[in-house]
Amino acid sequence: MAALDSVLNDIDKDLDNALERLFAFLRIPSISTDQAYAPHCREAAAWLAADLTALGFETSVEETSLHPVVLAHKPKPGAPHVLFYGHYDVQPVDPLDLWETPPFEPRIATDAKGEKTIVARGASDDKGQVMTFVEACRAHLAMNAELPCAVTILIEGAEENGSQGLPEWVARNKDRLAADVVLVCDTSMWNPTTPAITSSLRGLAYFEVEVTCADRDLHSGFFGGAARNPIHVLSRILADLHDDDGKVTLPGFYDGVRERPPEVLEQWRGLDFTPETFLGPIGLSEPAGERGRLLIELVQSRPACDVNGIIGGYTGEGTKTVIAGKASAKVSFRLVDDQDPQKLAETFEAFVRARIPADCSVNVICYKGSRAISLPFDMPELETARAALQDEWGVPAVTVGAGGSIPIVGDFKRLLDRNTLLIGFGLDDDRIHSPNEKYDLRSFHKGTRSWARILSALGARRGH
Amino acid sequence: MAALDSVLNDIDKDLDNALERLFAFLRIPSISTDQAYAPHCREAAAWLAADLTALGFETSVEETSLHPVVLAHKPKPGAPHVLFYGHYDVQPVDPLDLWETPPFEPRIATDAKGEKTIVARGASDDKGQVMTFVEACRAHLAMNAELPCAVTILIEGAEENGSQGLPEWVARNKDRLAADVVLVCDTSMWNPTTPAITSSLRGLAYFEVEVTCADRDLHSGFFGGAARNPIHVLSRILADLHDDDGKVTLPGFYDGVRERPPEVLEQWRGLDFTPETFLGPIGLSEPAGERGRLLIELVQSRPACDVNGIIGGYTGEGTKTVIAGKASAKVSFRLVDDQDPQKLAETFEAFVRARIPADCSVNVICYKGSRAISLPFDMPELETARAALQDEWGVPAVTVGAGGSIPIVGDFKRLLDRNTLLIGFGLDDDRIHSPNEKYDLRSFHKGTRSWARILSALGARRGH
Incomplete structure (x- = not known):
């Protein structure tokens, strides 16, 4: 050769x-x-x-x-x-x-x-x-x-x-x-x-949540204050997913997540992986996510939850006084270690359903998940x-x-x-x-x- | 003639x-x-x-x-x-x-x-x-x-x-x-x-809120858990607008709102204005909004807040693992009695800004308001x-x-x-x-x- x-x-x-x-x-x-x-x-x-x-x-x-x-x-x-x-x-x-x-x-x-x-x-x-x-x-x-x-x-x-x-x-x-x-x-x-x-x-679990309240779009002048607004319902669900310390609140979410050994964390601390080097180039300066963790932990060894998209109601130019009938969001989780996407799917759907008013409905689509x-x-x-x-x-x-x-x-x-x-x-x-x-x-x-x-x-x- | x-x-x-x-x-x-x-x-x-x-x-x-x-x-x-x-x-x-x-x-x-x-x-x-x-x-x-x-x-x-x-x-x-x-x-x-x-x-005050975090859309695998997500920031703001009793939480929001006299409420109770007659035709059965109020009060003599639209991230078919750079919502308030749309605009903007992380930004557009x-x-x-x-x-x-x-x-x-x-x-x-x-x-x-x-x-x- x-x-x-x-x-x-x-x-x-x-x-x-x-x-x-x-x-x-x-x-x-x-x-x-x-x-x-x-x-x-x-x-x-x-x-x-x-x-x-x-x-x-x-x-x-x-x-x-x-x-x-x-x-x-x-x-x-x-x-x-x-x-x-x-x-x-x-x-x-x-x-x-x-x-x-x-x-x-x-x-x-x-x-x-x-x-x-x-x-x-x-x-x-x-x-x-x-x-x-x-x-x-x-x-x-x-x-x-x-x-x-x-x-x-x-x-x-x-x-x-x-x-x-x-x-x-x-x-x-x-x-x-x-x-x-x-x-x-x-x-x-x-x-x-x-x-x-x-x-x-990291593994991935990806969901879509569609909340339906009224069976049509409504005039917010006539119905505002009386008819349930699906964007309110959805915002509440999404806001509830994290606590004030940036932890995901789903019951059992951290089951199967392992702490990295001290020597690994020590090695990571020595790397030039800082808010300035990692977040600076995208215009940010403060790590989001779990408080008290190294930035490199947050993206490599810790799970995370992100809303990848949301839509509902009038999103064009100017104003429209509408209460939407439906609103939807795409929500995904990055998984580490032994977190189980199947178990997460069940927990997530229950978490969502528990926050749907009795006269409203929700459709939770579960896309293919993968383990870490x-x-x-x-x-x-x-x-x-x-x-x-x-x-x-x-x-x-x-x-x-x-x-x-x-x-x-x-x-x-x-x-x-x-x-x-x-x-x-x-x-x-x-x-x-x-x-x-x-x-x-x-x-x-x-x-x-x-x-x-x-x-x-x-x-x-x-x-x- | x-x-x-x-x-x-x-x-x-x-x-x-x-x-x-x-x-x-x-x-x-x-x-x-x-x-x-x-x-x-x-x-x-x-x-x-x-x-x-x-x-x-x-x-x-x-x-x-x-x-x-x-x-x-x-x-x-x-x-x-x-x-x-x-x-x-x-x-x-x-x-x-x-x-x-x-x-x-x-x-x-x-x-x-x-x-x-x-x-x-x-x-x-x-x-x-x-x-x-x-x-x-x-x-x-x-x-x-x-x-x-x-x-x-x-x-x-x-x-x-x-x-x-x-x-x-x-x-x-x-x-x-x-x-x-x-x-x-x-x-x-x-x-x-x-x-x-x-x-x-009722009067009207109408706003648009655009939250900007990173200066571009990000891959949620690389950045999830470390980069601030504007949909999370926005969801938190929107969820915070109402308390568990359906009341609007903006400070001073109910200033200038008058209770209707007992004889008016009595007359309203006699009207056939019920969840069945008013909400039934649109597929709902439970009044949203302030607890403990007549349904007719909620739509005629009480103020209300509705998110009229929201958009951010990927909203097409299927999945996209993205953390959006921006997310925005349209939020309006129905006003009664002596509520002042100008004062509300100041309160609302302060409420929003107080919930924006230090490295993110927000643009609050205030459309024309009207008193009741x-x-x-x-x-x-x-x-x-x-x-x-x-x-x-x-x-x-x-x-x-x-x-x-x-x-x-x-x-x-x-x-x-x-x-x-x-x-x-x-x-x-x-x-x-x-x-x-x-x-x-x-x-x-x-x-x-x-x-x-x-x-x-x-x-x-x-x-x-």
Whole structure:
């Protein structure tokens, strides 16, 4: 095999072409949570399948109960076998008017720090990250006509919709997903110059609450003071979810949450993770949430509850003297350790129902939940990948917990009995899920180089 | 002059033509609160001005700071002089998908009780009601070539937007509005067979509260538990507005609110105004608001606070794990007796600001407020109108308070020193401000006949 250097050189030389390919992928508005975009999800799957087929992967697009998955194999008998997972679907783009340029017209911009960025919905989450792995494979194949490891690639289309349909598909296709380790590129670096391997992920439970009072909208002059207002009912429920110390008030909510050992807390205190560094860039200065906790605890090892959306009554310009018939909110919980999303669903619904007046009604929708996960610190692939990352970035990779959820990682453990290395090149200011999402050009370029190195290093591991 | 009977006969015979005219008026989407509809407001003013000109009124369309007013005069030296006020603007139509037919395509429907209704936005509030007066004038003019009284008609286009610009216009044009009494047709009957004269109106104070936390939308996985959520801040503010007994908690809110005398409460207890009759038709059974009060007190003589709209974060289909940067709500108060909207604005803003975290901000918009008004029971025109209404409906007209606000009525008193007779033919189930607004055909027909009688009776009053 050609030296790794030639692969890395090829990545450097081919960067403009790699960007062109990524831009084509980013132009497809594959929003998974809105059925109106289902054809575009299918289009994104087809685009990716065509690209992997061209690279010589045995590729298929396979149906699930929601959007299709792309499955691609490049066997290598006797070599270590990796399963790479990512997603081609993206978040909705609203509020659209806050985008500086259209979300599905990718462009290169230069940010305030002079850093070149790729701006588009999905640039970071997760199309840009997925393509770092694909481009690393492309360079190995261009230089050597083969990959250092056997590689299976599974790219789904419903991650932003709770990976609907994927666990069932994985359960039906276990044999086709055999591998030694799972690789995922859907997480962040520690900071713009320090790579990170994510060793734990918070779980998620997501609900929608729709309160109905009168069977129609009412004139607040006629009925104000006499008819129940669903926005009042809903506000009371939402306000009741936290106490004055920022703790979630649901009975038993903290069951299964463990305190971190003193040595971990001590280590965390030494990190430069302060309100200034973490909240300053988004215009805030005071941690919300549970009082008396380290900021890093709040986002990595403590559960949290957020109202993700609320709507009711008149929300247009000016005034309307209306009492709405209905009001609704989306409420989600980030879970840690052994918190049980199923138990939480029951507690939450009871909490809500206890606050609904007798002549009103409520519909509680429970979206798919996921438990928190954590990886074993003694995974052999962890040290291999850490060394490869250090070779690329010049500094040791940090092992961190992450606040967000990637539900399928728990399913890989449960269904395939395989651990997952979460290595990503996103940055905290990537505005994923927000207007003007971006991915640093450096993340894309050095991310690709990082995967080329990790594949080489994993392929060279003894014992296979 | 021809007998009143011939005028009433003419109204009966001309009903189909009157409906055609009303339908043309209803087809104009004159939504005042949304600037996108400003040209349609102007179109509605022009339509009305053309109709009144054709009737022989000296008519002009005059600018205000928002939408124009229509002013029309039909002098009659030596006769009593009435000023009729109404509005050609209508409420917004959302949620549009709840309309059974398009809101600006008026039609005749038959309701569950077999009653014929006119269905369209503005059918009741206020185009249908305005046209009862115009059609009464038309019939008098057709039969007699003159009206029983001198008539000035003032129709504004911003009533649903707090009558923005109208008080200033009235102040500048006092001389052109000289009259003995003001007539308004923008209120309801007591029930479908009993007419009502409204003797008091609640005032209104209307606010919008926009809370800003982070300077962008955030991923709730990364930031949940650490970043302040504006929907939480807003929910807390809204929940805090009422105590467990349904009382508004703003300091000094009940200053200036008077208890009704025991004999009034006794009379109210005798009315058939119960949760079954008032709340049953809208699908509710339990009065909200202050505990321990009669239901009729709650809507007529007690102040109230309602959140009229709320929005923040993701409100589309499915899920999005976002912490919004902003959230906003519209909050209004119905005022009674001597409650001061200006003082309330200060109290409300202080109440809101006290609940904003140090690193967040809030913008409180204060829309135009109006004090409550009540009319003197010894107005001579009151008895004249009551007798005319009884002639038409066969039962005595009830004198009632109304929950809604017509801000300009207070301005007529203040600026013109004239009292207002509020006589309307709407019904509580007209769904004004809601989808599928309707006006009973009987309200339109007998309302027109009622005004014909009232004009005759007022014209015949001695002392002019």
